[in-house]
Every structure is written in structure tokens, then in C-alpha cells.
Amino acid sequence: MAKIIAGIGSSHVPAIGAALDNGKTEEPYWKRVFSGFEKSKEWMAKTKPDVAIVVYNDHASAFSVEMIPTFALGCAAEFPPADEGWGPRPVPVVKGHPALAAHIAQSVILDEFDLTIVNKMEVDHGLTVPMNLLFGQPKDAWPCPVIPLAVNVVMYPPPTGHRCYMLGKAIRKAVESYPEDLKVVIFGTGGLSHQISGPRAGLINSKWDKSFLDNLTKDPKKLTRIPHIDYMREAGAEGIEMVMWLIMRGALDDKIDEVYRFYTVPASNTAVGHIILENRRKAASKNKRAAAAKSRQAAARKAAHRIASKGR
Numbered sequence: 458m459a460k461i462i463a464g465i466g467s468s469h470v471p472a473i474g475a476a477l478d479n480g481k482t483e484e485p486y487w488k489r490v491f492s493g494f495e496k497s498k499e500w501m502a503k504t505k506p507d508v509a510i511v512v513y514n515d516h517a518s519a520f521s522v523e524m525i526p527t528f529a530l531g532c533a534a535e536f537p538p539a540d541e542g543w544g545p546r547p548v549p550v551v552k553g554h555p556a557l558a559a560h561i562a563q564s565v566i567l568d569e570f571d572l573t574i575v576n577k578m579e580v581d582h583g584l585t586v587p588m589n590l591l592f593g594q595p596k597d598a599w600p601c602p603v604i605p606l607a608v609n610v611v612m613y614p615p616p617t618g619h620r621c622y623m624l625g626k627a628i629r630k631a632v633e634s635y636p637e638d639l640k641v642v643i644f645g646t647g648g649l650s651h652q653i654s655g656p657r658a659g660l661i662n663s664k665w666d667k668s669f670l671d672n673l674t675k676d677p678k679k680l681t682r683i684p685h686i687d688y689m690r691e692a693g694a695e696g697i698e699m700v701m702w703l704i705m706r707g708a709l710d711d712k713i714d715e716v717y718r719f720y721t722v723p724a725s726n727t728a729v730g731h732i733i734l735e736n737r738r739k740a741a742s743k744n745k746r747a748a749a750a751k752s753r754q755a756a757a758r759k760a761a762h763r764i765a766s767k768g769r
């Protein structure tokens with residue numbers, strides 16, 4: 458059986474990609490950002506997932522304003538990097554996992570979430586920047602297949618946080634009904650607080666961001682009740698990207714372990730946030746084993762009692 462073992466939240470600031478691609482990672486401004494992901498790369502290298510589901514948003518690279526799917530699941534065998542105006546980023550082509558993606562599409566759609574199935578798609582910085590931050594900069598191939606899930610947070614109306622959270626739960630159910638043993642991680646990307654245009658351009662709200670991260674770990678249901686207008690007001694027009702983190706959180710256990718967090722401001726006028734959350738699988742299976750042992754002991758005691766009674 459496939460299992461989602463952990464969730465990763467990460468900003469996907471395009472300038473981080475540009476800093477990587479142009480050899481600026483050692484510059485003090487960028488070093489502050491990249492140093493926050495060193496432990497994450499170590500965690501990922503140890504975790505070695507078989508598949509990563511990456512929830513991100515397309516920035517008018519694969520989908521123009523002519524067609525804006527709310528939830529678009531990448532079911533193709535591969536996803537080339539998009540040309541975002543300066544040519545495609547020099548990163549490997551993202552290989553998909555068509556069999557698991559098709560299984561997720563079937564399960565989730567039959568659970569009444571109307572995903573768009575995408576069989577051809579390019580992926581932009583929204584997906585490739587978090588991949589770099591967690592997997593480094595491989596030359597030839599990313600270390601595992603990826604299932605992209607593009608969410609519309611670019612044009613009103615984006616999905617609600619609650620809808621995203623429930624979709625995460627449906628994705629988890631889908632993954633857990635896939636027969637092959639696969640370790641799956643899920644990324645929620647975007648944010649944190651930022652606004653890139655208008656009179657409030659450059660807005661950052663660290664207090665809001667910190668509270669979002671705290672609740673993501675401890676009380677995600679509280680986050681599902683935040684209306685869009687509060688994201689806009691408190692976290693800036695582009696802060697609405699944070700609803701995508703709720704898909705990741707919905708796909709995890711109610712109680713999880715926060716194993717890492719990083720937050721820094723600014724990076725290209727945005728707040729950079731990052732979190733790693735692990736499911737408590739070990740504890741759960743330990744409890745299960747203890748309960749099974751207890752019921753075996755009780756059955757043995759009953760059987761011994763029956764034999765003793767017959768002998769009397």
C-alpha cells in the first residue's frame with residue numbers, strides 16, 4: 458500500500474530560482490535564504506520518497522487566462538520546464554508517475570472533487586523552485602517522480618481553504634488505496650505573505666505568517682475557516698497562495714510532528730516560509746501492535762479458562 462509519510466510547505470519565490478540559476482547562492486542576501494533549507498535537503502536525502510505530489514500554482518505559463526482550471530492534476534509521463542520569459546529554467550525535465558496519478562484522479566473524482574486531468578503540461582517556478590530547495594540542483598534527473606497538482610490562485614475565485622483541506626484528505630485516501638508500496642511526500646507551495654503590485658506592493662505580515670504556521674501544525678481546521686478577504690487583507694493579494702498549504706495539511710494525520718521550520722524576510726519582497734511535517738506512523742503502528750498483543754493475550758486467557766472448566 459502507498460502511504461503519505463510527510464508534508465512539506467515551501468515558498469516558491471521565482472527570484473530564488475533566478476538566484477540559483479545565476480550562481481548567486483553565496484551572496485549574503487541569498488545565503489540567508491538558502492541556508493534555511495540545508496537541513497531540509499538532509500531530511501529529504503534521508504527520507505528518499507518514491508513519489509512527490511507537488512501542489513503549486515501555474516503563473517500563466519501552462520494555462521493562459523483563456524482557460525483556468527481550479528484543480529489540475531498532471532497525469533503525463535513528463536513535464537518540461539516552462540519558458541517564463543527568459544527561456545526554460547536549466548533544471549531537469551520532471552518525470553511523472555502516470556499510474557498513481559490516474560489512480561488519484563479516479564479516486565478523487567469519484568469522491569466528488571472535479572479535477573481537470575492534464576496529459577500535457579509545462580511546469581514553472583511554482584513547482585521547480587521548491588523542488589530545488591528540497592532536492593538541490595540535480596544535473597540530469599530529479600531523484601523521484603512527481604505528480605503536479607496545479608491550483609488556481611491567480612484569478613478570482615480561487616478555491617476555499619476548506620475545499621483545499623478536504624481535497625487533501627481525498628488525495629490521502631486515494632494514495633492509501635494504491636496497491637504498490639510507495640513512500641509518498643506531498644508539497645504545499647506558495648506564499649507566505651506578499652503583494653507584488655498596487656499601493657500595498659511589498660506588504661509582509663510576519664505576525665500573520667507565524668500564526669498560520671503555528672496553526673498549520675496544531676489547529677489546521679481553524680485555518681480552513683479563514684475567508685479569502687482575510688488572506689487578501691492580512692497577507693496581501695498574493696497571500697491567497699497559502700490555501701495550497703492546506704491541501705498538503707489535509708493529506709496528513711490530524712496530529713503530526715513538526716520536524717523543521719524556517720522563516721525569513723524578505724526575499725524579493727515576499728516572506729519566505731518553510732515547514733516539514735511528519736505523520737506519526739511509527740507511534741500509530743506501535744499502538745496497533747500493542748492492542749493486537751493485548752487481544753491475543755485475552756483470547757489465550759479465555760481459551761485456557763474454557764479448557765480448565767471442561768476438565769472440572
Ligand SMILES: [Fe+2]
Nearest residue numbers: 469583647698
Ligand atoms: Fe506564486
